Amino acid sequence: MEIERHEYDVVVIGAGGAGLRAAIEARQQGKRTAIVCKSLFGKAHTVMAEGGAAAAMGNVNSDDNWMVHFRDTMRGGKFLNNWRMAELHAKEAPDRVWELEAWGALFDRTKDGKISQRNFGGHEYPRLAHVGDRTGLELIRTLQQRVVALQQEDERLHGDAEAYIKVFQECTITRLLKEAGPGESGAISGAFGYWRENGKLILFDAPAIVLATGGIGKSYVVTSNSWEYTGDGHALALLAGAKLINMEFIQFHPTGMVWPPSVRGILVTESVRGDGGVLRNSEGKRFMFDYIPEVFKDKYATTEEEGDRWYTDQANNRRPPELLPRDEVARAINSEVKAGRGSPQGGVYLDVSTRLPAAEIVKRLPSMHHQFKELADVDITKEAMQVGPTCHYIMGGVEVDADTGAAGVPGLFAAGEVSGGMHGSNRLGGNSLSDLLVFGRRAGAGAASYVDGLAARPKISEEVVAAASAEALAPLERAGENPYEVHHELQRTMNELVGIIRKAEEVSEALEAVEKLKERAQGVGAAGSRIYNPGWHLALDLRNMLLVSECVAKAALLRQESRGGHTRDDFPGMSPEWRTKILLCALNPDGSGVTVEEQVQPPMRDDLITLFDRDELKKYITEEELAAFDALAK
Numbered sequence: 001m002e003i004e005r006h007e008y009d010v011v012v013i014g015a016g017g018a019g020l021r022a023a024i025e026a027r028q029q030g031k032r033t034a035i036v037c038k039s040l041f042g043k044a045h046t047v048m049a050e051g052g053a054a055a056a057m058g059n060v061n062s063d064d065n066w067m068v069h070f071r072d073t074m075r076g077g078k079f080l081n082n083w084r085m086a087e088l089h090a091k092e093a094p095d096r097v098w099e100l101e102a103w104g105a106l107f108d109r110t111k112d113g114k115i116s117q118r119n120f121g122g123h124e125y126p127r128l129a130h131v132g133d134r135t136g137l138e139l140i141r142t143l144q145q146r147v148v149a150l151q152q153e154d155e156r157l158h159g160d161a162e163a164y165i166k167v168f169q170e171c172t173i174t175r176l177l178k179e180a181g182p183g184e185s186g187a188i189s190g191a192f193g194y195w196r197e198n199g200k201l202i203l204f205d206a207p208a209i210v211l212a213t214g215g216i217g218k219s220y221v222v223t224s225n226s227w228e229y230t231g232d233g234h235a236l237a238l239l240a241g242a243k244l245i246n247m248e249f250i251q252f253h254p255t256g257m258v259w260p261p262s263v264r265g266i267l268v269t270e271s272v273r274g275d276g277g278v279l280r281n282s283e284g285k286r287f288m289f290d291y292i293p294e295v296f297k298d299k300y301a302t303t304e305e306e307g308d309r310w311y312t313d314q315a316n317n318r319r320p321p322e323l324l325p326r327d328e329v330a331r332a333i334n335s336e337v338k339a340g341r342g343s344p345q346g347g348v349y350l351d352v353s354t355r356l357p358a359a360e361i362v363k364r365l366p367s368m369h370h371q372f373k374e375l376a377d378v379d380i381t382k383e384a385m386q387v388g389p390t391c392h393y394i395m396g397g398v399e400v401d402a403d404t405g406a407a408g409v410p411g412l413f414a415a416g417e418v419s420g421g422m423h424g425s426n427r428l429g430g431n432s433l434s435d436l437l438v439f440g441r442r443a444g445a446g447a448a449s450y451v452d453g454l455a456a457r458p459k460i461s462e463e464v465v466a467a468a469s470a471e472a473l474a475p476l477e478r479a480g481e482n483p484y485e486v487h488h489e490l491q492r493t494m495n496e497l498v499g500i501i502r503k504a505e506e507v508s509e510a511l512e513a514v515e516k517l518k519e520r521a522q523g524v525g526a527a528g529s530r531i532y533n534p535g536w537h538l539a540l541d542l543r544n545m546l547l548v549s550e551c552v553a554k555a556a557l558l559r560q561e562s563r564g565g566h567t568r569d570d571f572p573g574m575s576p577e578w579r580t581k582i583l584l585c586a587l588n589p590d591g592s593g594v595t596v597e598e599q600v601q602p603p604m605r606d607d608l609i610t611l612f613d614r615d616e617l618k619k620y621i622t623e624e625e626l627a628a629f630d631a632l633a634k
């Protein structure tokens with residue numbers, strides 16, 4: 001079998017914000033680095049990010065600082081976050097944004113010329129550095145420009161622009177390789193995949209891999225995510241022996257388009273609400289005032305007048321409840337629609353037309369204006385949008401070391417949406433873009449220093465390569481079921497049975513369905529050749545989506561409480577006992593599926609927990625933890 005072979009120090013899988021930042025770091029530390037991405041270079045999910053990157057720079061409100069950001073992030077995640085990650089993120093995000101600016105990013109400015117920052121749900125102060133509602137595009141453009149600048153430097157220094165950093169686009173990785181024979185290290189030795197265009201096989205010999213493959217949304221029917229989000233990195237990590245955490249927590253963004261059906265799920269940025277847009281039901285009522293949960297009661301306005309005043313005077317008013325964290329808003333919309341107060345197409349109304357002058361709307365929200373005009377023939381400067389929840393982001397992912405991104409298998413690192421912990425049970429808007437930069441850099445550095453410490457490169461055995469090739473080519477050699485049938489059934493199952501509101505019977509039903517789909521997936525076949533064959537690609541992606549869906553459903557069944565992106569109809573409250581636990585998914589030794597286990601979280605460091613008020617903490621933590629806090633405060 002002909003297989004193209006390459007040798008690198010670090011292979012970064014994924015060219016979104018996390019992957020590019022990791023690759024830049026590894027290259028800056030002198031490592032020969034490959035960037036591999038299954039989409040075109042530049043078409044990562046990050047490019048779709050609209051609202052901005054959260055960083056406590058204090059440009060618009062000088063009261064902001066890392067401690068306020070840390071507190072907001074922990075609150076948003078309902079205190080389940082890996083607090084070390086939340087701490088590093090809050091402390092380092094401003095430097096990462098300024099670094100982007102130094103590399104050429106053109107952020108919107110305040111009147112006095114600083115990087116402008118906008119309001120977003122759950123953030124106490126205006127904190128999102130942004131470029132209109134196209135921030136992700138600028139972030140990716142800047143990081144790509146940085147990659148090119150490094151390549152130009154390599155051209156000057158070594159006469160070869162790709163000597164130290166090279167991009168392999170439209171190239172999908174299907175297996176991570178390990179040195180795993182008897183008496184061998186069990187360390188990562190490379191990655192195996194195929195070129196999407198011509199179906200040829202490719203192998204990377206590399207001691208360090210950084211996974212930066214993004215999320216899993218394509219396991220659901222209604223999603224803001226695009227075709228690449230099939231949970232590849234999550235599955236590759238599991239198959240290589242790493243663990244996934246927090247997989248039950250999925251963010252259903254409150255505002256996706258609901259009409260027409262062909263665009264259902266496409267995101268309507270939170271900036272619409274951040275910039276003054278309000279949610280109304282079919283009776284014209286601003287219903288979010290009825291849905292302020294107990295834990296947030298003192299932080300949100302209780303009247304429309306106060307909420308409206310907040311946009312111009314934040315010091316003396318509380319924020320409107322449209323800006324509650326996303327999980328709260330999504331559940332509220334779901335309840336309104338279920339109660340028969342929805343819009344004709346099954347959403348609710350999001351109105352900015354009566355709140356801002358038309359010119360201002362077009363200036364601040366150009367993509368939204370364009371998106372609704374082109375896709376739904378709705379002019380958002382004149383009429384309300386219809387919106388409803390859409391599967392948007394997974395808080396769960398690869399369990400990593402906060403400081404280095406190391407993923408438990410020697411040589412494996414992960415960053416960005418594919419990693420878990422940072423956002424706890426619910427991510428605040430804007431915290432992903434800054435997460436990519438902070439932890440992308442750390443994972444790139446972690447991989448580089450791991451390579452520096454190696455005595456010898458782990459070897460790739462020919463048996464391992466043969467098994468990976470056979471697995472990749474198998475669907476082409478079968479005249480089996482159409483993979484699209486299996487995929488659609490999986491999407492329906494996850495949407496209907498493990499969606500925004502969950503019940504034990506339904507999740508169990510989903511698990512039974514996933515087991516059957518796993519069997520069917522073994523038999524799917526792809527007609528045609530290896531040359532650009534999407535049916536074949538999907539047949540391979542199914543393994544990943546099914547593994548990830550099994551993790552989501554098993555963890556959702558085990559966690560008997562409601563928290564953030566996991567709402568159990570049969571266990572509606574948050575439980576302080578459950579907060580101390582995270583759920584860990586691991587591949588069964590025989591590869592038959594996954595097992596989920598509880599693990600106790602390490603308690604928050606003293607100097608971090610004392611950043612919170614006792615009154616707030618007691619809403620989340622156990623009596624025992626509260627007693628420990630009291631002892632500290634004495």
Ligand code: FAD
Binds near residue numbers: 212267417
């Ligand atoms: P991505 O940017 O998705 O990149 C993943 C990369 O992995 C791609 O290059 C893909 O081709 C590659 N890949 C995947 N599988 C494989 C494989 N098997 N082999 C090879 N390559 C592979 N967050 C914010 O903070 N602020 C916002 O304003 C915001 N707006 C958003 C708007 C939308 C519409 C969406 C969908 C998300 C938004 N988010 C936002 C979330 C944020 O954009 C994502 O969480 C983030 O961009 C993920 O970045 P990443 O680097 O982890 O992955």
